[in-house]
Structure formats: structure tokens, C-alpha cells
Amino acid sequence: MRFSAAGLAEVLDGRLVGPDVRIDGVATNTAELHRGQLFVPLRDRRDGHEFIDDAIDAGAAAYLSDGVTSARGTAIVVANTARALSEIGHVARGRIDGHVVGITGSVGKTTVKDLTSAIFATHYVTQASHLSFNNEIGLPLTLANAPDAVEAVVCELGARGHGHIADLCAIARPNIGIITRIGLAHTEFFGTLEQVAVAKAELFEALPTNGLAALNGDDPMAGLIAERSGAPVIRFGTGADCEVVASDVRLGDQAQATFTLHSPWGSATVRLAVHGAHQVSNALGALCAGLWAGVPIDDALDAVAKVSDPPMRMNITTPRPGITLINDSYNANPTSTEAALDALLAIDAQRRIAVLGAMAELGPESAALHDTIARLADSMGISVVAFQTSAYGTAPVNDVAALLERLGGLRAGDAVLVKGSRASGMEVVAQWLSDGEPDEESARLMPEQ
Numbered sequence: 303m304r305f306s307a308a309g310l311a312e313v314l315d316g317r318l319v320g321p322d323v324r325i326d327g328v329a330t331n332t333a334e335l336h337r338g339q340l341f342v343p344l345r346d347r348r349d350g351h352e353f354i355d356d357a358i359d360a361g362a363a364a365y366l367s368d369g370v371t372s373a374r375g376t377a378i379v380v381a382n383t384a385r386a387l388s389e390i391g392h393v394a395r396g397r398i399d400g401h402v403v404g405i406t407g408s409v410g411k412t413t414v415k416d417l418t419s420a421i422f423a424t425h426y427v428t429q430a431s432h433l434s435f436n437n438e439i440g441l442p443l444t445l446a447n448a449p450d451a452v453e454a455v456v457c458e459l460g461a462r463g464h465g466h467i468a469d470l471c472a473i474a475r476p477n478i479g480i481i482t483r484i485g486l487a488h489t490e491f492f493g494t495l496e497q498v499a500v501a502k503a504e505l506f507e508a509l510p511t512n513g514l515a516a517l518n519g520d521d522p523m524a525g526l527i528a529e530r531s532g533a534p535v536i537r538f539g540t541g542a543d544c545e546v547v548a549s550d551v552r553l554g555d556q557a558q559a560t561f562t563l564h565s566p567w568g569s570a571t572v573r574l575a576v577h578g579a580h581q582v583s584n585a586l587g588a589l590c591a592g593l594w595a596g597v598p599i600d601d602a603l604d605a606v607a608k609v610s611d612p613p614m615r616m617n618i619t620t621p622r623p624g625i626t627l628i629n630d631s632y633n634a635n636p637t638s639t640e641a642a643l644d645a646l647l648a649i650d651a652q653r654r655i656a657v658l659g660a661m662a663e664l665g666p667e668s669a670a671l672h673d674t675i676a677r678l679a680d681s682m683g684i685s686v687v688a689f690q691t692s693a694y695g696t697a698p699v700n701d702v703a704a705l706l707e708r709l710g711g712l713r714a715g716d717a718v719l720v721k722g723s724r725a726s727g728m729e730v731v732a733q734w735l736s737d738g739e740p741d742e743e744s745a746r747l748m749p750e751q
Contacts, residue, residue: 316366320375325363326339335362340364340366350383391441403480406505409483413584461501461502468507479505506531516546517537518538548562548563574609576610616630621736627718629720690726
């Protein structure tokens, strides 16, 4: 979106230093900054103010500052740059006349965001969160970087505690909300599954009475969430009390689903490019929002059929003949790990192996939850190899050489899942298995647990 530096200084209660200039969008990282944008330096592990001159060199039209200014360029001096970024998001939201979709849940947010934005883009000028930009920094960037002609914005909303979703909704002011599924994620911060549901329900509490609350009706927490909604609730799933329903679900040999959709807007066959049976509910949530917003059903179905898995989420490749690799290394909790094991089971293979890193932020129940996953895999006939963790009850392997030795090498007929929380660094393991044994430089990238 376009702003004037003087106009922003006024709404931010800031002080303009230098000439008034036109600003087109916002960035917090000089590596991602486009010419003409406003650079917002944040104080974190490093002080972003150190990069002001780099931002000017990269073409920043102006920059925010909490006191430090350069001899060059235009500055807007504010009390706190992070709070000012949130206010810029609020200002940008006020210019959006169309739909704003908020998406939250314990699993599936990014995939649902991608599916939903693809559907809306068939009929609306659409902006969506970049990758997993779902916090107090990413959300304002999504809004402020929308084109001036934007008609729909699809926002992923994350939370690590109570009140986080409410704070994000105060900026985004969504009229459509989608809650994917409630699972045991970040329970170290929330406590119980019910408390996770209460925190996610903050999205529905923020919706207007003429909006839409799209809820996974198969989730055990659906009743608790629905009663908190400020908007009419439409449930999606496979149950009898759902209004948007999937039946006759079938998985192909690469775990891609086909199903029959039944909805108030019509029935049709849906084909997905994303992998795993759990993607059926993700697609239903996206379809529910798009069809409610007026997207014709044929256009919506064409859109979801073209959406692929986000990076490091259920990416299925064949690195060598006869070997199937599932890279689901972006993150892990018990709910998403169970879904990934189901997808692995659906792959046609002679041997199925799950290379699992630790699942983080599970609190006091962590040991029991890891044990549950180990037992589930065993019941499915899936061999678990624990990478740099003893949480699954087996001796861990600590490097790729030991991993390949434990596996006896990879051979035709193998299907291998790689999954773990971000701190486990499992994306490096997936890359190793895809490319072959690592060189010394790659080995140094492996995090120590």
C-alpha cells in the first residue's frame, strides 16, 4: 500500500526528519526490502537500527527509528518501532473494503491459507500471508504490503499464549474465520487441550455478526469453540452435524485425496494435489470460506486442485528409483505427527520408516506423548528411528552416517518420513536423505540437542 511519510508520521505520533516521500509497502529485513518501501528496524537478537544505512542503499524510501537516524534519507522517529509497525497494519486494514480471512488452529494453518487464497484469487484481488508470517510482525507486513486495489486478504494467525489471537484480530479485524483443528501444540504455554481451544476461539469471538465462522466439526473441541463465536458458525467435516461435508474419501498411491463435496452451494468431486488424508478437512475449511464469499464452485475446485504443499510440509519426492521421501520437517506436534504417519502408511512401500526428531513445547506430558507416537507407529508396522532424542524410547542416532547405518542403507521399496519440531533441525536430515551422504560443511549445520 502507498503512504506518505508525513501522513504516517502523523498517525504514528512520530516526528518526520527529512523530506516527505511516497512509501510503497513495508519491510523489516533489508534482504527482502524492495525499492520504495519503508524500513522498520526492530530490536531483537540484533538491533535493526544497525542496518538503516543498508536499507537506504537497498532503496528504502524512508525508515522508522526510535531515536537513531542516518545522515541520509527520510526518518520517522517514533517511541517504539514494533508498536508503530502494528499501528501501520491497523491503518492498512482500515483501507480494505473487502473480505479479511483469519485462519488459526494447532495444525494446517499454512496449507489452509494457501488453499483459501488460491480460491479467493479466482475472483478477488487477493493478498495472503507470506510463508508462515503469522505473528505481531508478519501480520502488519501482510496488510501493509497488500496492493491498493486489494479485495481480499487471507491472514494466518499464530499463538503461543492466551490473548495473542485477540491482539492479532484487533489489527486484522477479520470478517471470516477458519479454525482448522485443535491439537496438543504449545501445551507448555497453554496447559490443557481445552485451554488451547479457548485461545484459538479468540478468532471467532472477534468476528462480526454478519461474518462467517468456519469450524472443523469433527474436532472434539468444536462445541466449546462454537458457543464463543460472534458470527454464524458453519461446520465442515465428515460428521452428521456438518454443513460442508466430505464423503467417499479416497487416497491415491502418493496419498493425494479425492472426495465428494456436499455443501449449501452444491456438490462436486474434489481432487487435491496436497498430500495426506488430513488435507481433506483443510480443503473443506478453505472451500467453506470461498463459497460463502461468492466464489463459484467450479472455480474453487479448479483452484484447490492446483495448490501444492508448502515447503517442508508433506513434500513427497523420489530421490532415487523406488525410494519415497516425505519431508514434513517444518514442525511437529502429536496431532500433525499422527497425520504424517497416516500419510506414510498410505504410501505403497515394502518398508516404512519414520525418522523423528523431538516434539517441543509439550510441557509435563511430553514423555507420555512421545511414547504414544512410538506405540502408534509400531501398531502401523512403521519403524521409528529417533534422531538426536531418546524421547521415543529407543537409542537415538546422532548423525546421518549413524542414521544410514541403522537403516542398513536405503533401497528400492522404502518410504521414509522425516519429521520433528523446528529446534530438531530435521530439514537438514531430509536434505541429506534426498541428496545422499553430507559433506563436512553440511554436517556442521546439524544442531546439537
